Amino acid sequence: MTEHSSGWNHLRGIEPLSLCDWPGRTCCVFFLGGCNLHCPTCHNFDMAWNMERLPLLSRNDIKSFLRNRAQWLDGVTITGGEPTTVPGLGEILYEIKQVSELPIKMDSNGMKPEIIEDILQQGLADMFAVDVKGPYEKYPALTGQAVTAEAARKNMEKVFELAAANPQAFYFRLTTVPILTDEDVETAKGYLPDGFDLTIQNYIPPRREHAHADYEARRPVGDLVD
Numbered sequence: 091m092t093e094h095s096s097g098w099n100h101l102r103g104i105e106p107l108s109l110c111d112w113p114g115r116t117c118c119v120f121f122l123g124g125c126n127l128h129c130p131t132c133h134n135f136d137m138a139w140n141m142e143r144l145p146l147l148s149r150n151d152i153k154s155f156l157r158n159r160a161q162w163l164d165g166v167t168i169t170g171g172e173p174t175t176v177p178g179l180g181e182i183l184y185e186i187k188q189v190s191e192l193p194i195k196m197d198s199n200g201m202k203p204e205i206i207e208d209i210l211q212q213g214l215a216d217m218f219a220v221d222v223k224g225p226y227e228k229y230p231a232l233t234g235q236a237v238t239a240e241a242a243r244k245n246m247e248k249v250f251e252l253a254a255a256n257p258q259a260f261y262f263r264l265t266t267v268p269i270l271t272d273e274d275v276e277t278a279k280g281y282l283p284d285g286f287d288l289t290i291q292n293y294i295p296p297r298r299e300h301a302h303a304d305y306e307a308r309r310p311v312g313d314l315v316d
């Protein structure tokens with residue numbers, strides 16, 4: 091399978107070294123283009139919706155990078171976009187693990203719990219960082235009407251079930267976007283299974299119209315070196 095016909099076609103960005111994407115670990119970050127939501131507060135809109143505007147990274151270059159750098163890293167973060175929307179995600183994770191022998195953390199908006207479950211059961215990722223966007227009734231507004239309150243509840247409750255059964259493999263984050271009140275944050279905290287805390291991330295407004303990636307406020311689509 092060529093990179094143009096597989097999930098590798100979605101690989102549109104890399105950050106070779108991050109100290110903040112996986113708490114307590116030094117990691118590299120791979121960005122997979124494509125998303126099932128349309129959040130008006132998105133900082134990485136091109137990655138989410140217009141990945142063709144971003145350069146395709148070479149699968150061979152990525153593998154070479156991992157071979158050379160794995161010894162200096164504690165893990166690999168897979169983010170997006172939304173990784174669970176990428177066809178062939180398992181193939182990408184498998185190959186990254188084979189080459190690097192590093193643990194993998196995957197970011198997700200939690201709206202495809204069946205994919206998270208599949209990846210978890212296959213041992214293809216070791217940690218899932220799942221966003222809780224707010225109270226379920228605000229999901230339509232928070233996601234550009236991409237998901238109903240009922241669907242958000244159903245999907246997140248499935249993710250919380252997985253987390254309760256595999257507490258070592260999950261943590262949850264909420265970004266305090268402008269439409270959320272303090273009460274909303276407390277409501278979202280109340281959704282979590284026992285023993286979990288909600289990591290609160292301060293919202294930084296995009297510096298540009300949201301139809302374009304805001305690389306200053308989010309992070310750049312890095313060039314691959316060696």
Ligand code: SF4
Pocket residue numbers: 125126127128129131132133134135138170171172199
């Ligand atoms: S904020 Fe995340 S979930 Fe929302 S559109 Fe952007 S990449 Fe997708």
